[in-house]
Amino acid sequence: DQQVKQNSPSLSVQEGRISILNCDYTNSMFDYFLWYKKYPAEGPTFLISISSIKDKNEDGRFTVFLNKSAKHLSLHIVPSQPGDSAVYFCAASVMDSNYQLIWGAGTKLIIKP
Amino acid sequence: DAMVIQNPRYQVTQFGKPVTLSCSQTLNHNVMYWYQQKSSQAPKLLFHYYDKDFNNEADTPDNFQSRRPNTSFCFLDIRSPGLGDAAMYLCATSRVSNQPQHFGDGTRLSIL
Structure with missing residues (x-):
């Protein structure tokens, strides 16, 4: 039972876009x-x-949005740069739990020049 | 720089031959973790230590053991590696449980 899902195995984005x-x-x-x-x-x-x-946390070019009712979060990178090409993993936990992070399978982001 | 170091980066062993992977940290973190990651899959937690307290995940095979002789070092012992144990093994640390984990670069284990 996958508790954390990243449904897109890969994503291709033009440099400079979101x-x-x-x-x-x-x-x-x-x-x-x-x-x-x-x-x-x-x-x-x-x-x-x-x-x-x-419901939102921002750090430079990176912003994470959380929609608890939809049980959905997203990571926005703007503007995208070639060095952002990597695999991105989402992980979740219960803060008072037994330390375990539950991981998604990852999304490979490719930034096209 | 404070960091998490895994040795070796690549390890080849024979089917059934015991192998030990090592991890050291200079972050002085309380918690150390071992993960197994196979291609295109999420990292799978094998076990973790909070200081000297060892916690084994329920589905971690008995074939996998761990030792933490001191705060800085943690070892993963695979007693009789099978072909299905070929994977990337990641060590991570965190100061306490609800802090982000810091990872080493992993050891890629191949089984002949």
């Missing part, structure tokens, strides 16, 4: 959400997070 990566979850107990970025042959790197008390 990239929107989507993530859906099924467990209403999740209250903390994170996005990680992974380059080939490297470990995932933490990008941005949001707790369920917020």
Whole structure:
């Protein structure tokens, strides 16, 4: 049972445009959400997070939106740059839980010049 | 720079031959995690330590063991690797449970 789903295995976006990566979850107990970025042959790197008390968190070019009623979150990257080409993982957890992050399968973002 | 270091980056072993992967951290984080990741799949948590307290995920095979001799080091032992254990193994740390996890670059394990 996949509790965190990233339904798009890949996404191609023109440099300078907005990239929107989507993530859906099924467990209403999740209250903390994170996005990680992974380059080939490297470990995932933490990008941005949001707790369920917020519906938006922004850090430079990266903004995460949370829609609790739809159990949906999205990561917006604007403007997209070639260095943003990577696999992006969405992860969720219950903050008072046993440390476990539940991960999506990832979306490969390709930024075209 | 404070970091999470995994050695080796690539490991080849024979079917059934025990193998140990290592992870060290200079972040002085309390929690250390081991994940298994296969191609195009989400990372799968195998176990974690909070300080010396070991927590095994229910579906982690008995073939997988871990040791944390001190705060800085954590080891993953695979007692009798099978072909299905070929994967990327990721080590991660966090200061406490609800903080973002910091990952090493992983060890890619191949089984001959």
